[in-house]
Amino acid sequence: MLQKAEMVESVDFQFLSAQNKKDYWENGFLVIKSLFTREEVKKLRSIAEKDLVETEIMVKGDQSGNLTKLKMWDRPEDDIYGMFSRNERITDNVEILFGEPIYIYSAKMILKNAREGGAWEWHQDYGYWYNYGCLLPTMNSCIVAVDAANKENGCLQVLRGSHKIGRINHDRINGQTVADDEKINEAVKKFELEYIEMQPGDALIFDGNLLHRSDSNMSDFDRWSFIASYNTVANKPYKKVREYGNYEELKKVPRSAILDFEMAVQG
Known part of the structure; x- marks a missing residue:
């Protein structure tokens, strides 16, 4: 079980226990139930529907030609997305896992709409982060469910423990970075699909080398999600690969920041 923090602010909070940390490193991922409230993710969805304009949305195709839309940020700002990615409910727990300071590597909204959301092929996030100057795999991501995620609308699939393989070579196919077929064919035999x-x-926190994918959303229900990715400060890129630079110090926001932001918008 997750340990409750000794001091709880305006929203509930859970610190990861030693057993949680052990499970994470054994399996390559950890699910945290109700890390954020329904009210908080509803606010995120409401704002995203209004301010994610089509000209800023990236569209990626899968091998069947279905499309998935996403919006990506290379740095956190003082907006609703930053209130999630910089929130201590995530950042403190990621630092518990790594045992050292972290910063936000990137963030994105995945807009997997009903009857059109394309599949994501098998890949590791570190499969391409490695090529962006991050020498070590001390990186992970936290995906927050904005809508309910299930088999019918193309929820995330993982190969439990597959992060132990280490980095696999990837190719660029239809705008997606896809893991080597030969390695995937063997991995699906060895590791449990979940x-x-x-x-x-x-929320789901998962290792940068964990193999994961998702099916197309052929249901009548959207599956939107928010993903923040983290890197250890010691592993910041050794070369400049993005416009703003290699690294920006993490400025955490308190657990109540999302609700505070909501009040500021309403005021």
Whole structure:
């Protein structure tokens, strides 16, 4: 079980226990139920519907020609997305896992709409982060369910323990970075496939080398999600690969920041 923090602010909070940390490193991922409230993710969805304009949305195709839309940020700002990615409910727990200071590497909204959201092929996030100047795999991501995620609408699939393989070579196909077929064919025989079904506000933290994918969304329900990715400060890129530079110090926001931001918008 997750340990409750001794001091709870305006929203509930859970610190990862020693057993949680052990499970994470054994399996390559950890699900945290209700890390954020329904009210908080509803606010995120409401704002995203208004301010994610089509000209800023990236569209990626899968091998069947289905499309998935996403918006990506290379740095956190003082907006609703930053209130999630910089939130101590995530950042403190990621630092517990790594045992050292971290910063936000990137963030994105995945807009997997009903009847059109394309599949993501098998890949590791570190499969391409490595090529961006991050020498070590001390990197992970936290995906927050904005809508309910299940098999019907293309929830995330993982190969439990597959992060132990280490980095696999990847190729660029239809705008997606896809893991080597030969390695994937062997990995699916060796590691257990698990569908990560989540309710709005649930979070999944997963290792940068964990193999994961998702099916197309052929249901009548959207599956939107927010993903923040983290790197250890000691592993910041050794070369400049993005416009703003290699690294920006993490400025955490308190656990109540999302609700505070909501009040500021309403005021």
